[in-house]
Amino acid sequence: MxxxxxxxxxxxxxxxxxxxxxxxxxxxxxxxxxxxxxxxxxxxxxxxxxxxxxxxxxxxxxxxxxxxxxxxxxxxxxxxxxxxxxxxxxxxxxxxxxxxxxxxxxxxxxxxxxxxxxxxxxxxxxxxxxxxxxxxxxxxxxxxxxxxxxxxxxxxxxxxxxLGSQTGRRAPFSPPRLSIVVLPFADLSSDPEQAYFVDGITESLTTDLSQIEGAFVIGRHTAFTYKGKPVDLKQLGCELNVRYVLEGTVQRSGDRLRINVQLVDAGTGGHLWADRFDKPVGDLFDMQDEIVARLANTLNAKLIEAEARRAENTLHPDAMDLFFQGRHSFNKGVTSKSLTQARLF
Structure with missing residues (x-):
């Protein structure tokens, strides 16, 4: 008590x-x-x-x-x-x-x-x-x-x-590497059918990102408590103890669908990566699968890159810091130069 x-x-x-x-x-x-x-x-x-x-x-x-x-x-x-x-x-x-x-x-x-x-x-x-x-x-x-x-x-x-203690003499939590929350994408239209599509992207992306080796992904039930609310991303990072936040919007205009997405460093609030997808409206489920697959693959590389950059500024890198630097070098392309650089780590 x-x-x-x-x-x-x-x-x-x-x-x-x-x-x-x-x-x-x-x-x-x-x-x-x-x-x-x-x-x-x-x-x-x-x-x-x-x-x-x-x-x-x-x-x-x-x-x-x-x-x-x-x-x-x-x-x-x-x-x-x-x-x-x-x-x-x-x-x-x-x-x-x-x-x-x-x-x-x-x-x-x-x-x-x-x-x-x-x-x-x-x-x-x-x-x-x-x-x-x-x-x-x-x-x-x-x-x-x-x-x-x-x-x-x-x-x-x-x-x-x-609900972990942040009082007393303990140091603040250090977010795990590759820790991320996918915030519910914002629906910029009033189409009820699109609302299901938008929530489906958020849920599927959360699932796919959790398959990344070593990733810590906040569950969708927690993420959806922030749906439709103004969020301070730095405060969110502290509350959920994550390094990264992914957020996005979905907008439909006529027969085209536009999705904007951005990856944010929760510690600084700075943008690490952003992209836009413009596609003709087709089968929404097929589109959802295609978009989620592209996002998950891209984010895998971007998260590795972000961790590698953090490691470069670490005075005493550990094995995981070196792994991320080596993996990032390898991801640049399979060339003799990139392979040599990756092996150095």
């Missing part, structure tokens, strides 16, 4: 009663429903064990949503919220407790989550990706207290907001 000591100090009995009610009405039912058990109660929190990482995260998502419903009318300074950390690991089981490094990591992941948020380890993310009703953003490698090695963590995204 976030702010437990403060709330107990200022309003002890009502806080204790509210906490007990939330545990009974939201937390305990969700844990039981998903096959978990509460190992112990720590006063301001609890330790729970599940046989499945998917069930653990589903339970956490469920009770966090229920707690928000039950506390939505509470005064900000007195609203109770929980932080959740989820990890996978072998444990030592005793009658009333469990121990082990996996338990310690879960506790540390909880400490870097925002109130109302969930942080999970990379091993959990691999199990739950695409299997839970929640989106998670890569927080990068996190140095956790009393944990020998950095742990890659993922934070739940809710309503377009990254």
């Amino acid at each position: 976030a702010g437990y000591s403060r709330l107990m100090h200022t309003d002890e009995e009502p806080t204790h009663a509210k906490l007990a009610a939330l545990l009974a009405d939201a937390v305990n039912p969700a844990i039981a429903e998903h096959g978990g058990r509460i190992v112990k109660n720590t006063g301001d929190g609890f330790l729970a064990e599940f046989l499945s990482a998917v069930q653990a995260v589903r339970a956490a998502v469920q009770f966090q949503a229920r707690i928000r419903e039950l506390t939505i009318g509470d005064v900000d300074g007195r609203r109770i919220a929980f932080r959740v950390g989820v990890n996978i690991g072998d444990v030592i089981v005793e009658p009333h407790d469990i121990f082990g490094d996996g338990v310690n990591q879960a506790a540390r992941l909880e400490s870097i989550a925002e109130p109302g948020g969930i942080c999970i380890s990379a091993s959990v993310y691999e199990h739950v990706r695409g299997k839970v009703d929640a989106e998670f953003v890569n927080m990068g490698e996190q140095s956790l207290k009393n944990i020998a090695h950095p742990v890659r963590a993922y934070a739940m995204v809710r309503d377009g907001i990254n």
Whole structure:
């Protein structure tokens, strides 16, 4: 529970009663429903064990949503919220407790989550990706207290907001390489048939970009929360923890269709690449497939190029920095000069 000591100090009995009610009405039912058990109660929190990482995260998502419903009318300074950390690991089981490094990591992941948020380890993310009703953003490698090695963590995204902690002494998140969000393309016409076509381009492009090796693409459900809204791209990059934003417009005039698209550096707001597609209107599904394929292939090369340029300005490049520089040199064309230059990396 976030702010437990403060709330107990200022309003002890009502806080204790509210906490007990939330545990009974939201937390305990969700844990039981998903096959978990509460190992112990720590006063301001609890330790729970599940046989499945998917069930653990589903339970956490469920009770966090229920707690928000039950506390939505509470005064900000007195609203109770929980932080959740989820990890996978072998444990030592005793009658009333469990121990082990996996338990310690879960506790540390909880400490870097925002109130109302969930942080999970990379091993959990691999199990739950695409299997839970929640989106998670890569927080990068996190140095956790009393944990020998950095742990890659993922934070739940809710309503377009990254619920990983950005307070305290931790450094801001470093967006993963090749991380991108495809914003819903803007429809500049009033044709209902075209609206489906426009949304289809966004969804198909999100799917195709996720096939790029090493790419981290924000899911379409999160991206579509920004549909029709004015967006500060630099702020968006911070919220979703991505390096790149792809946005575009679709306009129909008579028997021709025009698509404008641009790739933006979310860190600076600067444009990295832009293009325009003008085509006669034909079968919309065939056009969608053709346009998405062309965009995905082009963006693959442009993202590699952008990462290579970042690597050129890195004082201590790692293996991936060198890989992107070599790949970019190779993409310039298969010539003896480009191959020689690529091998140098």
